[in-house]
Amino acid sequence: MKQINQRGQGATEYVVILAIIVVIAVTLLNGPFSSALKSQVSNIASMIGSAGGSGS
């Protein structure tokens, strides 16, 4: 009986793992996340670099 419970528990864990893998796949396949990132990064770099006059 104990073995059956443990097997059942293992199956549920695999379902959870599968669900997480699906979310990871959806996340990585969802394109807009990375859009315009490069320009944003260069904007930030220039922002910090040119901020010398705002220290007061």
Added chain:
Amino acid sequence: MTEVTHARRRAVLLLICIVVLFMAIGFRRLGDFESFYIAGGQFLKRLNPYDPQLYKTYGSFGMSSLPPAIVLTCLPCLLPLYAAIPMWDIICLLLWSASLYLWAELLWGEAVDLPLFSRLCAASLMAPLCWAFGTHQVIVPVLFFATLACWSMRRNNSGWAGFATGLMLMKPHLTILLAGVLLLKSKRRILFIATLAAGLILLYLPFMNTIRPISDLRAWRQTIQRQQSEVFYLDEQGIAGRFASIFPLVSHADAKASSGPGILIPQSKGRLLSRFKTVFWIIGCGLWALWGASRYKRMNDLSLYATALAWSLLISPYSHFYDGVMLIPLIIMCIPKTDRFQQLSKPLLVPFTFNLFVIILVVLANRYSFYMWPLMGWTSVAYCAFAAWMVFC
């Protein structure tokens, strides 16, 4: 191969999946880290991180986080941005794991094994937590400091509890009630207050005319005032914000056109909303004091701590979706103590399925933002309702 080995393998696989999930959600996404990175870069150059001109490009009024958030995030800001973001995520991941481990130890009074720890991680895999990693926010360290404070208090170490309390007050609106409870529970209150002050001073010291003048905080105050009177956030977690969302503060078209949770509103409405939220917060604190006083001696310490965090979130005048991370202790408290979560399916599949639904919407937020933000707004209320159902039914 024995069942123990199988269980350990499943646990490792589950943990790897969770780590990959967090990294995937935060992957190539700047989130709110851009403002932390700008502020951190300025701070490291001894320049004013609250200069509103710096944040104009991003449509933001300025830096709204308190100095402790800048001090805490400035270390990864020494690295290039592409390295700083994963570095910050790894720090948050470690602090989240440590928080769970400490809460498990508090609850069950013994060190947890790997299979149990992995299931605990799965149980606390809340959508707000995923969003905290997606936006690279500072809420996970706050959860860790709050946990450390509770853990130290349970061990009658008022000194460390006070110090951790000082650090967790970097988000005072979410932790002030817990700080009050810890102060009352402390057996050496003077030591607690002294170390709390030390923790607070440590984080504010750079802005006390040392590295930066205290006048920098004027810009912070102006940013907060503008945010309060000109912006309505669709993902507001407090009940006052939820009430406000029911009324037509913003037009349907404006909300649909918005890509983020913040929507500009007329100042007259914004000021009224701000006053309403402040009054609601004061009433909420009063109700907490009355409720807490009636339960103070009867209620388990840990339940009181977890409830204080949840209550703070629900009455908060300013909280976002990712701030729902502060409900993790409450969710963990709902795990049946008798079988210590051996039956994964029984109580936890309901919140897990709900989480999964919200997480998938979160990662698709760019496409379905109109439906996403209001759903995010009601999440903390839904979690608290679930926790109440678990406790009372």
